[in-house]
Amino acid sequence: MTDITHSLLYLSGVEVSFDGFRALNGLSLDIRHGEMRAIIGPNGAGKTTMMDVITGKTRPDDGEVLFDRTNDLTKLDEAAIANLGIGRKFQKPTVFEMHTVEDNLLLALRGNRRVVHNLFWRRNAPDEGRIDQILGTIRLGDHRARAAGALSHGQKQWLEIGMLIAQDPKLLLVDEPVAGMTDAETETTADLLREIARDHSVIVVEHDMDFVRRLGVRVTVLHEGSVLAEGSLDQVSANERVIEVYLGR
Amino acid sequence: MIARTFLTDDRRSAIFLGLLAIAAVVVPFCHLVFPPSSLLHIGTSSVALWGKYLSFAILALSLDLIWGYAGILSLGHGAFFALGGYAMGMYLMRQIGSRGVYANPLLPDFMVFLNWKELPWYWWGFDIFPFAALMVVLAPGILAFVFGWFAFRSRVTGVYLSIITQMLTYALWLSFFRNDMGFGGNNGLTDFKDILGFPVQAPATRAALFSITAMTLMLCYIVARYVVASKLGKVLVAIRDAESRTRFLGYRVDAYKTFLFTLSAAMAGIAGALYVPQVGIINPSEFHPAQSIEVVLWVAVGGRGTLVGAALGAILVNFAKTTFTSGILAPYWLFVLGALFVLVTRFLPNGIVGTFFDVAADTRSARRPAHAGSTSASGRLREAESEAPLK
Amino acid sequence: MRRLATLLWLLAVLLAAPATAAKLDEALARLLDDSYGETAIAAGEIATSGDANASAILEALADNRLQFSAAQKLVAITGKEGKLANAATGAVVTAPPADLTPVRQNNRVRGAVQEALGAMTLLSPDPAKRLDAAQSIFKSQDATKLSQVEAALDGEKDPRVSLALEAARAVILLGKADAPQTARLAAVVTLKQRGDQSAIAALRNVPADAPAALRDAANRAVADIEKGLAVWRIGQNVWYGLSLGSVLLLAAIGLAITFGVMGVINMAHGEMVMLGAYTTFVVQEVIRNAAPGLFDYSLAMAIPLAFLVAGAIGMAIERTVIRFLYGRPLDTLLATWGVSLILQQAVRTWFGPTNREVGAPNFMSGAFKIGELVITWNRLWIIVFAGLIFIGLLMALKYTALGLHMRAVTQNRRMASSMGIPTARVDALTFGLGSGIAGLAGVALSQIDNVSPNLGQGYIVDSFLVVVFGGVGNLWGTLVGALSLGLANKLLEPFAGAVLGKIILLIAVIMFIQKRPRGMFALKGRAVET
The missing domain is CATH 3.40.50.300 (P-loop containing nucleotide triphosphate hydrolases)
Incomplete structure (x- = not known):
């Protein structure tokens, strides 16, 4: 076997x-x-x-x-x-719309998920640094304080990918990441995924053949x-x- | 640290806490120092009445914590309030001692009346104030923990959860009516004499109770505010808005909900404990489902998801209730109450505070996105609900 | 002894036809003697004479209305209106004799008259009267009636009456120390066959000095009867459970539509039930004032009216409040709670806070018995009514256009809308239907519950219990939920008491929801999640 x-x-x-x-x-x-x-x-x-x-x-x-x-x-x-260490991105972009982009990433950031820990959690430099870095990667640096619900469809998809990166899982499951995206956005998304794939295992579910070809x-x-x-x-x-x-x- | 955050960051909290602090000092002062003839005198009934409002404000605060921030609509929060109230009532009953009608040094009157020979085990220890005070928090807290642990683990959400919380309080309502339960049945616990050695009816005691209630409200507000502003608070809002997404990020949603539900229930219990000595009675009617739904209205009127709003709503609605039901307009109160339910949900889904005041301070991180302005917090609940997987 | 009595009786019956008149005359002649002894004998003879006038004469004697004239050899009855009639012939006496005096009585005579009357009713041509008489002897266990009972038993043709007579005889024999042992043992068997509470009472009455064998037999019989009765009791509780289940079904089925099909939590649902009950009240008031003769049809008239009233108000609520809150179930819950408060207070203002009297038409009052099972007509009709509504609703959902549209909108609102189904109208009609059915429930519940402004509140928790337990969006689930909760409630009651039983049930359902958050008959699969 x-x-x-x-x-x-x-x-x-x-x-x-x-x-x-x-x-x-x-x-x-x-x-x-x-x-x-x-x-x-x-x-x-x-x-x-x-x-x-x-x-x-x-x-x-x-x-x-x-x-x-x-x-x-x-x-x-x-x-x-x-x-x-398994992260998942949904078909329909699912981000926390009432939270800012920054808080979305903060919630996703790898770390202790226990109740008490988060009750007494305080802002700290390593976390901030990591968030800054991811914001750069997903090209949302300028939108840090905006509510996630106010982002465009493509930006939400990227934010969700950013949240996956923040989770730093061993395996990422990505469901139709480019559905409903413009060509330019699709291009950027492919780049993002390839970047992630360098140090993660990834499963991408996709309909778009061109996109799959681009992933190679x-x-x-x-x-x-x-x-x-x-x-x-x-x-x-x-x-x-x-x-x-x-x-x- | 916390205080600094509030005073600099959050003007609304500062104003709210400031007003409460002033009331905690001024009301007792006016009650005790100025003679009844003076314009500045605040009468006994007013002090008790406002003390009652403030205890309701604590209850509203506790409900807003779970409804406004985690989307858990409890239709049975009155149960936790009443349990806290009964715990305090039991202490006050034991303090009566042999001054009861039957002059039994150990048994409360109703037990003598029922021909009970000895004190049931669950009444033991309630003559000791610290034990009773602990029970005020533990009784509702443990019930909420057990209930929440089961319900949230099974992922009962949305209206289903609301309905079973209603069943819970209904079951308790029926139970406490039974004389066999040993809580005074229909009549409940009343005819209190002393609290910590002070006569409950005395002006000084009433003034002190008012002050304590105001300060407890401040404390509860600070705790609630801290929880909401912490990272845990952000997780809760995330759960409220997209429960299964939060789960896929690795958060144990059930643990978070159970924690908050238990905290909220304990807070409701404290509210009940402060309510009882000021009102002088606790009976099963506090368990009635209608009572709990009214609490939800207070929060809705003031503004769910705005802690100040919840407290304000409780005071406002109850003030209106007292005003209405004590005059010739009494028969119309239920029309007003009913209309409030309809109009607030229809036209003011964010409540008074959420609609007319600056939302930024309270929900900076949870600000409504512009295009979603018409849907309310619970609108998103439905999404969360429909995401709940089926096992 | 018994043989003798039988023989006498046979003789009497045989001789009766030709010799009745002669026998009666003979008996009446004894009265003229004005002696207590003769009068007592006469009473018995009158009773057995078989004459049509016999009972009238004995009743007159008991009432002191029987008079006689020794001079004219006449016995006469003073009628209720004071008219005098010849006792033997019934002819009116136009010229009352001067020496007319009442027939005198002492206790012995009175006893003889009563006994004669009792025997008369045992022999009455009306089987119902015979049955009553036999049963009253069974209850009184009057040993002196033994011969009469035995005499009556031999001539009895009606099986129910002879059963009652046998029971009466058995009771008497059982208590009679000088009766033969075999007869007493046979009596135990007879009573055991009767198998009800009164038989137990009779068997317990076996004198303590009775032979041990007899007492043992009686005790065994009691135990056997009790075993049988326990089965009946369970049957009775099952019946109560079905009855409660039908009430729950009535209360919940409208909710199953609004909650199950539309996802709307209608806290004013109970008030729709209440409005139905008040509609019944108003209909009955109008009938009482305008056409009292139609009272038996009042419910039939109230049914369509209640449906329309509750349905119309439901639709008004949907159009003015609920439709703005779709997709916000918790807000809907609060708003409809407000509506319920307003409706309650409106009814309270209009009709007053007290209970209103809603009468039961003739066909719904009373009860009948199957074995030891007591079944009241109103409960039976309510079960039938609930069943009819359930079937009607199933049919309506399956075969009408509205039903089809409703199902379409439930399954996929957007798709339904794009196929040209007027979703807004379907919503309004669905809500109207659910509310209308609640109104129908109100008509039924007005027969068994207090019609007060609080009527609806009592049902709201129960109806949600049923719908949630049965599974949302499934009428069969509602049916099974209602019946099983009704049965569970009534079967728990004997052990736990009404309140505790209900509490146990509530807790059980709360725990059940933990296991099956979507109820018993929930849909499964991906469809649920979207």
């Missing part, structure tokens, strides 16, 4: 069904340390459900989900999984809850089954 010693995330035979509908059907996936992987597939292929399973939002009916070889994610809840990474095609094909974009693009179910003739 698969050698999992180098796996960061290992899924095997994962099954999920909702009221008889099988969202995931024996899904297996293996993400290496430092790898960036693009996941594509038609609507209903199980992409979002897969993310839900990895992040603890949905419990699988069957199958194995291992993180860092030892952690069984099916036994943990969202917060515990996040604290293990290994691609997994999902269909009806299981893996249809895996390989470089060119390889999977040439796969007949993929063409049939997804790319169109």
